[in-house]
Amino acid sequence: MKTLTLKRIAENKDGMFGVLIDWDTPFALTLEPQWLNNEPMLSCIPAGEYICKRVISLKFGEVFKIIGVTNRSDILFHKGNIIDHTKGCVVIGEQFESLEGKTAVLNSGKGFGEFMDKLKGLDEFKIIIEKKR
Numbered sequence: 001m002k003t004l005t006l007k008r009i010a011e012n013k014d015g016m017f018g019v020l021i022d023w024d025t026p027f028a029l030t031l032e033p034q035w036l037n038n039e040p041m042l043s044c045i046p047a048g049e050y051i052c053k054r055v056i057s058l059k060f061g062e063v064f065k066i067i068g069v070t071n072r073s074d075i076l077f078h079k080g081n082i083i084d085h086t087k088g089c090v091v092i093g094e095q096f097e098s099l100e101g102k103t104a105v106l107n108s109g110k111g112f113g114e115f116m117d118k119l120k121g122l123d124e125f126k127i128i129i130e131k132k133r
Contacts, residue, residue: 002125004118006030006090008047008132014103015083016044016132017096022118028111031091031104033083038071041088045069047131052077053124064119066090066127077115079108 005021011034018030036043045066052064060078069075072088080091081104092112093105105111119125 002119002122003128004125005128005130007130008032008044011035011132012103015086017103017105020092020115027118028092028115029094029096029105031080031083031086031093033086033088038069040072043088044090045072045075045088045129047129049126049128051124052127054119054122062116064125077112079112081105081108 006018007021008016008018010017016032016034019026020028020030032044033042034044038046050069051067053067055063055065057063057076057078060076064077066075076089077092078089080086081093081099082102085091091105092108092115094107094111097104097106099106
């Protein structure tokens, strides 16, 4: 099974920031909510290993959903720029920069497209989410 790693690298009032890695090659940046004790819609999810399944979201179209997070559901990888866009999910982009006065991920369409290209033809993959050091 294909495995990607999400390495969380920084956290501030604007969210939890990370890098997506395919084997040993980083290819996109991520933004999640800060750690708030796994509170649905408000917190990033606990570090660990999860299965992700391809689904169709009414709001975002074709995306991947993270399965098996204790006390959580509907956690998606999707496009977005700032923490307000996450709602407990993981947004993907290509660069960190300021937007609307917040640290953001930009070029989300390109970053999300690259993510989906890496998973072309797959209905599921494993994600390893590492704790921020």
